Amino acid sequence: MNRPGRDDAPDRLYTLTQGRSGTGSDTPFDLVTLVVAESEPVAGMQSEHVAILKLTRSPTSVVEIAAELRLPVSITRVLLCDLLAAGRVSARHPQRPAITDPDILEQVLVGLRNL
Template sequence: MPGHDHDPGRFYTVTGGRSRVRENALDLATMITSVTDPAPGMPSEWAHILRLCRRPLAVAEIAARLRLPVAVVKILLSDLLDAHRITARRPTTGPPDDAIPDPELLRKVLSGLRRL
């Protein structure tokens, strides 16, 4: 759990021997939110993630708080996603296309402002 030395044997145990997630759905900025509370018998890393993510938290922040490598955290998050215990939302890079004003409208507004 948090504060573990960077022991490859520990990482092997935490991830069940896996070194990669099946797909690259999670990046450092992906926001994670828990949708369930920790359950008895659940791996301690899972429980800690669920408690941390009661409010949205980025993958990078989760890794920092757990003091685990991002690759290990991505594997744990992938498992939690598969178990439907968290949601993952990638940040948008900008407004949707329909939210961008028409350039001609912007020119008319600018022209009107200049006349003031």
């Protein structure tokens, strides 16, 4: 049973996304995608969109945004897709360092040969 005054009621989540439940399979947002605001909030924006733009003044992951807003990740992704389509945020995956050190590659090769 929900406590009175809680904001995570299913009907509230439904209205936040205007009834949309997902973003499709081509969404650029996974849990570690870094989101950066490309503009400041403007008058008339949905309060969650404003909160996202304020949170993402510096690169912030999708999971961090969801936690700060206290929203499910699926709902956060829908809101982020709205902002991305409007050009208000950009998304990028964190860069992983390439393993190009020959010593590491040699150790991996030796380890595989020892199997």
